[in-house]
Amino acid sequence: MTSAHAAAVKAALPAIEISGLNKWYGNLQVLHDVNLSVAQGERMVICGPSGSGKSTLIRTVNALEGFQDGEIKVAGIRLTRDQAVVEEIRRRVGMVFQQFNLFPHLTVLENCALPLRLVRGLSPAEARARAMHYLSKVRIPEQATKYPAQLSGGQQQRVAIARAVAMQPEVMLFDEPTSALDPEMVKEVLDVMVALADEGMTMAVVTHEMGFARQVADRVIFMDAGRIIEQGPPSTFFSAPKSDRTRAFLQQVLH
């Protein structure tokens, strides 16, 4: 982390601010009093065991999940159940889903270009051009005319990333964006993400790629059973974890 970057991070309003967030599914509490503030341009990594509430947490940020208690602000806008607010936040926040959620009836290119036309108001030609640009960035321009069902798992995941990133949102939420990728491709996709980060995009990334966390993140969050157990810059997080739970988790990471 360069110090200029760090300064920029500090300066502005937080991009995401979560305070006192609690969420239940029926009787099961999946988020326990979560407090979190992500600065503009910050690159935050969320890790933690399976089922600890990572997906749920980032899905609450753009109102894909409701919550029972607490407050969320995105770029200073308080998230309510008001339509205008939700639409505004969703225009500013992009998301890559754990299950990809590609549109099966549209080709890869249309998957990326349609939202650009409908939401960003691009002309069809502009939209196609920008879509192709991002498909090239994730190395699948040659798959543009295929349907999602004809792609391999990793190719689908890259389409999902290109589709979300092409919208050029202020904040990007990534839910395990490299799970289906081979190490080589992981590297390339992470490079794309770093490039975005360098353009000042705020990023919250759920990932198990500790390498990425270590090299790129401004901050690492560790969740377990719906709670944020520990957070800190990667340097201290990896070398000197405070809690036993974090230590146990990090020890299991295979090399």
Add this chain to the structure above:
Amino acid sequence: MTSAHAAAVKAALPAIEISGLNKWYGNLQVLHDVNLSVAQGERMVICGPSGSGKSTLIRTVNALEGFQDGEIKVAGIRLTRDQAVVEEIRRRVGMVFQQFNLFPHLTVLENCALPLRLVRGLSPAEARARAMHYLSKVRIPEQATKYPAQLSGGQQQRVAIARAVAMQPEVMLFDEPTSALDPEMVKEVLDVMVALADEGMTMAVVTHEMGFARQVADRVIFMDAGRIIEQGPPSTFFSAPKSDRTRAFLQQVLH
């Protein structure tokens, strides 16, 4: 690899034998003259970049994909398009899918117990007991009564593994079985797989977990663009890759 184990591997008939396999999707050739033999009890890892044909290859083994040219034998039985043959092979070969393919209308427990009853002829009580045993092994006994849609991504993946493994097939095909798991859980699931391997089960694992490949595999296969580029025991594969392509791939792996 213990030498006793190595001896056992050598002794018997190959569990899978693939020769001269070619497969096209329309004009696109996705498998190029693949030759491969997997010994009984062998643990084989397949890696390679996204879209290189790994999923396609293992899906041809239990006839989920057809092929245009070549020969596949499983436990000495030549795979034809004859019903009896395909049924026999599918009874011997288990599979974990990259997309999980859980049955959404059945609970987690029923997902695992139903095939045990229908295919292995277990009584309902036996089937439930065995299903619970394997669900405990993958650490989600408490999710048994939920439906797949109510699980996190990693939990779903573990159900898929438990469901396949509970059938106790002779050969298991894993298609990226740990992609949705956190490092801690990866370790546990791999431990389960190692335990299976120690019971003599033959395994072909598509994975990007180089750690697993290094520690557990008897052999590593590297595929690119539908061809097997290189193969060998992990010791030589990782330390002295022969081809440039493999070297390039291995260099990108982040640590």
Add this chain to the structure above:
Amino acid sequence: ETLDRVNSTKVLKVATNAGWPPQSFLDDSNQLVGFDIDVANEIAKRLGATAEFDTPEWGVMTGGRWGGRWDVAVGSITPTKPRSEVLDFAGIYYYTPYVFAVHKDSTLTDPKELNGKRIGVETATTSEEYVNRSLVIDAPGVPPVEYWLEPGEVKTYADSMLPFDDLRLGDGVRVDAVISGEQTVLGAINNGYPIKILSGEYAFQEPLAIVADKGDAEWTSKLGETIAAMKADGTLSQLTTKWYGKDYSE
């Protein structure tokens, strides 16, 4: 009111049927023709108007509450007591004799032998009421119906052709005899149905009336006068002879 409207628009709106030769049907050039059509045209002429025809379903036509869609129904409607509660009968304009039809191969010769046999009738017609002994004709000067038939079984059809089709299958296959209007049976015979009329007495004589919607006494009586005039000067007798080959106007 209706009279005023007919006088002012010079149009008489007539409800009738389209599938009942020889009363009203489509000829080969697909025009409505028939006895009822001629009668309606004649009435219109005498009222100084032209007739316009519409062909609603029987139930709609005879259910009353026309909502001003039609001025008169010339559709060979039998005046019965319950019907008179929803419609006004302007006058009888002819009579139809009902007969028994049997298969050509039938050994029966006398209607009386039909006791205990299976009789087919069309639903909701006077023939059905006749076999059920519930036919009460509400018209002056018509002799009361005599009931002597004791059918073994009555088969009802919601279609006027099906009784004949069942009879055609053979003597006693599904029915032994069918009760229907003489003209209908003759029509079937002319079109090659292997059936015959049992000679002897008619089952009953059915009077047929011209009908108006309930509630406009002036209009009904005007219609009644017109029919009476047509009967008196022989127009009706001439028209029945033209279409039926017999004088059915008495």
Add this chain to the structure above:
Amino acid sequence: MHYKDNIDYPPMLTRPVVFVPLLSAIFAGLWWFQSGDGAFGRLVRGLAPVAEGNPLNLVTAACVTALVGFNIFVVMRLPLRQQVWLVWGELAALILLFFYSFDLSFAFIQRKIGFLITQGLLTTLYISAASIAIATVLALMGAIAKLSSNGIAQGIAHFYTSLFRGLPLLMQIYMIYLGLPQLGYVVDAVPTGIAALSLCYGAYMTEIFRAGIESIPRGQWEAARALGMRPVAVMTRIILPQSMRVIIPPTGNQFISMLKDSSLVSVVGVWELMYLARTQGQTEFRHIEMMVTASLIYWLMSIVLELLQKRIETHFNKAATR
């Protein structure tokens, strides 16, 4: 809302942009169509005598509009479920009032309704139930044949759906009732009706079942087959249960519409509900009474089927996909 969005959409009808134009439209419509001369007008005149002519139209339109507005205002204050039921009930009351306005003879209905139910309703139910059962079996066979790799089975199934969807049901009844005797086989009326209804609805339902089965993603079949399950088991345990969500609503349609199409068998002399209603009505020229009565009976039956459908749907929806 099926797709919950974590948005509380402001109730549409309380936004002035919606309700001002809505009420204006109602008002204008009523005025334009001279509601003063119709039933509403008569009602208003009954309540408060006004002069004839245009003012009556105006007053009527204003009254009705005000009533609608007030009603919306009241309903919006209730919780969702109660809103739905209240609106349902209000509309049902309006329809019953509409029927009532026909000036029906209830004495006549009372006299006949017993027979309508004991003879007519029972026959209708009996024929429909038998046909539904047979049609479902035919449809399942047809759908599987259409999706099979057997050319003869496919050919027969395609021909079956084409012919029996294509021919009018009445013609099918005639074919069996009048046509088979030509070939030497005489069939009775009730079996004729059941056969024709089953064949016809089986053909329609074949298409519904086929679409339902095809709607399940291929991965489900692959997973079950890879586990070693036999094709029949995969179909009955994995594919069909999932496709039920898609199959049930159009099948409910077919069942409801079969109730009423069963009345066509009356042409061959079966005394079912509609037939009795028509004949009883015609003989005494009270067919509006009988039509209304029969219709209400049909409506009741379909409400029962609807509720049943809802329960079954809920059952199959319990694990709705995320």
Add this chain to the structure above:
Amino acid sequence: MHYKDNIDYPPMLTRPVVFVPLLSAIFAGLWWFQSGDGAFGRLVRGLAPVAEGNPLNLVTAACVTALVGFNIFVVMRLPLRQQVWLVWGELAALILLFFYSFDLSFAFIQRKIGFLITQGLLTTLYISAASIAIATVLALMGAIAKLSSNGIAQGIAHFYTSLFRGLPLLMQIYMIYLGLPQLGYVVDAVPTGIAALSLCYGAYMTEIFRAGIESIPRGQWEAARALGMRPVAVMTRIILPQSMRVIIPPTGNQFISMLKDSSLVSVVGVWELMYLARTQGQTEFRHIEMMVTASLIYWLMSIVLELLQKRIETHFNKAATR
């Protein structure tokens, strides 16, 4: 096979376990039902005169069974598509033969068919097409209302589907044609027919559309909304196009069945196809001729609709999920 399994199932009918019992069953059935007395028997007697009585039954049964067996044998040798078409064609020929056996007067048909088509078919097509268009719009509105979070819209939609699916179509026609005049509004016959058909079919199709929309996994809605698309755009660009695969087959059913239900408007005096066929037939006691002619016309129309349905299905299936 929809779910390709990479198995070449041995053609069922060539396995002795299947074809021996099948042919035996056909033989026994024919014998049992005394086929000698029927049409087949007459045919056989025509070809080769045999003594009366039992032997005739036996010979007939044997001949027909042999014919069926030979036919299967021949068909099995063809490629799949040709199998399907050949079987289809054979069955169609059999049905036409069956109609032919009614001893129809073709002169009469020839005389009347022109008018059936120019007047009847055109009216039927016109009424059906108008009703289909309106019903589709109603159904879309109904489905969205049912899935909305607005209690009043839900209540109205539920009532709408309940009432118009529940009441017999005939009653709906009466309500509009005879009932509305009671309220002071007289409606003509053709508008009555179109209104009743649209309302009734709109109600059925509401359920079909609802089920189709509900069948799309929630993730699709979430993804589109998270990308910032507006609800209307999500519906029209993402959800509806995907649900078409599920919606089209039952909707095709409805269109085909509307063709024939449109004949009910003849009760208010509209001269459509079925009405003309019936009345023309009655006039000269040639109603079997007219029924057969009208049926074949209906069949042709539904074959056209079927082919259309197939094309649209293929279009929406091109990206079928893996």
